[in-house]
Amino acid sequence: MERRLQQLFFALSLVALALILAAAWQANTPSWKTYQKNFLQLEAQGEPNAVAKAAVLATPPEIHQSLLPGLQRVDRCTTCHLGVEDPTMKNAPEPFRYHAGLGPHVPARFGCTICHGGQGLATDKESAHGKVEFWQTPLLAKDYIRASCGRCHKEGDVPDVPELAEGRHLFETQGCRGCHKLNGVGGSIGPDLTEEGANRRAPEWLERHFLAPNAVSTGSAMPNFHFTKEQARNLTYYMLSLTSEEMGTYFSSMRSIPGPAYGRQLFIEKNCITCHAIGGVGAKTGPDLLGVTKRHSPEWLDEQLVNPELVYPGSAMPEYDLEPNARKALVAFMASATAEDVQSILSGKPRALAPEQIAIEAGKQNFARFGCVGCHGTELQGGVPNPNAQGGEVPSLLHVSDDYTKDEVIAIIRNGRAPPLDNPTGPTPPLYMPSWKHVLSDEDINRIADYLWSKQQVKKDSW
């Protein structure tokens, strides 16, 4: 018995030793070493003599990594993709091929995953390409890689990627914010899209979802906007670019330099003139902006553009979802703007607006910007299907004055409303009117009502 036990002890010790050796062998033969060996052989082919060949082949294997503190990433892709920066590898087989057309985006400064996705820290193919469980961002398919440009190039046109600007435009004009939050601004019927690009779904999923929401996610409350294929592609690009990652100043868009010209463009785009005046020209709702940069620090103004309520309690100014550079540009414009500037901006409009028209115009802007158009239509025509709501669809607003007073409409906007049911025992309709009182000021809501009333059509059969 004792002898047996001693033998067992030695046998088990040998097994333990073997297991350690097995673990060490496993650790010592990762797949990337094989890739490096193959790459060295490829490189050695190009060497003129045996000595140089031997020298190349003797290169010890090592992990290559780009440390990217500005992007909070570490990319080890170049451990296997060894020829990325070597033009002689133009025709080499993958994973060694040269990456043409990088321009200034050298892997040493930008890494790979910021554009391609995948798991930069990983050193085996499956994990690195992110096609494993518990990794949210697998490699992007070739057709969608350019969407990643928008992760840094957040504003203005991105050269060669018209899809991004187009997608952003669609997002802001089709009323997506009525249901979806983006960077804190928007409704809460649909999911928050601020990190849609980081919690990336399959791009194909997004694209099919835009074409027919119900086809890919059953019971989705999202109406079918009847987008064309291109529009769905553009929106998908825009979604893939959305991330709340801090990119670091080096990486944030370098194309749209925050100068007064860009600020002027934004000033027009965002219709600041409907509330503000400069040097007495413009509207009187908000403060005159002449010399505002002398009264307040740039930091104060920047904060004001992010969250007006916080800086200036009681401020009626709505929140604008502006990128840091856009805010800088606006501040730069305000520093230099004069009454003549505003004059020219106003004269650039098809017609000068009377004060009451300015309120209506502001209402129209709000109606579009906060996403009312998503359900009620760009022309107030309504008609988005909403099963089991009265009439089966979101109501048209062209005849609200027939059934409601202005105050009643304001109350509905303020407090929201569940739609009256077609069949009282049926399911709850997916869409409902959210409460806007915490998002919009009373002034904004009044203007929206003004806008609605300006659009009322007299019923044909009334007399």
Added chain:
Amino acid sequence: MNLIREIWQSIVRRDPLSTDKGKSELVFLNVWLHIHPAKVKKENLRFKHTFYLGFITFFLFLILLTTGIALMCYYRPFPPQAYQDMKDLQFVVFMGPFLRNMHRWAAHGMVVCVFLHMCRVFYTGSYKKPRQFNWVVGVLLLLLTLGLSFTGYLLPWDQLAYWAITVGTNIGSYAPLIGGQLRELLLGGHSVGEAALLRFYVLHVAVLPSLIILMTIVHFWRVRKDGGLSRPVWKLTPEKAEKLVTIGAPAEAVALSVATASKDKTYGLMEVVTGKPIFETITPEEEADTVFSYPYAFVREAVVLMATVTTIMTMSLFLNAPLEELANPAKTPNPAKAPWYFLGLQELVSHSALLGGVVAPALMVLALIAIPYFDRNPSRRPCDRKWIIWLFTFFVVVNLVLIVVGTFFRGPGWALVPPWVHVVSGAE
């Protein structure tokens, strides 16, 4: 050659192991071995008496200590880095996955073995006089093991860790009056975040290991002082069970005649202690039943040690420790589950927060601690203590069933879903 022998003898200072004196001296002249008796009863070495579960638990703890210290070299207890360090262990540290797997599987193994060890001690009635207090120390060791496992669970900072600890600490917060504060003290805030990670790290690598080492020392010391391992139940005779006496209970001991002290004599401790020694081996027949610890006990311990190590190594070679996405407080998995050993609790909490989360576990721990003091039945033979065995078994089974239900049968929204049904969750 002489010098080498001299050096060797300066280290070991004992007679050759071929002699009985040498075998004894090997044990009591060696600081690491002297916790053993020089001689042990043959029957106590039998595998079917203890299953060596205490030793296995201790060896698992040693594995955890060594791998844990190695892992500390690669770990930074701050939110984004902690997860990145896990990835580095997985992808670039030499034998990193093996190291982490060993730590993980040994930790789960230790929770299981501590529990099984407790069951063994219960079923053999070994918590009875004079070992009542060592049972209490054992219960504390069980709680410390759970604490170590729970604090370690958070450190990878992935979704699994984050939400298990969120759920786990929520269970604790149901305690009336102090629950909320207790959770806040543990987390350093209202939710699991940076501060919580640092606190769990400090608990996991400093506070709890120190406590568990101290308590283990007490536990081992008391095993010796309470008379060594309990006798196997099949050796017990009804009378024998009542005859034992202890040093701590002089009233029941047979008084020894005490000689008057002589001024010319130096006294050793054994000569001034009154009362009968507590060791169970008293009679010459029983003396014949003993063997030297060397090699009989040591070789068995060595075999158990290597069996434990090889089992954990084999598991670590083929099974990878789980690592999910980076912790994301904004994205709650459905269902969010506590670590498996707390899933029985979570299951109870899903029925009643206060009753299941506070009252039941508190009563359970108190009942465990109280067992040796309330069970006045002196007999250790299973046939004499049927009802308490049934009661204990009932609680063990209920606990296991709850854990199994919580682990395998709970789907999204904590709905009862059999494991073979796949639920597609979260269609947004």
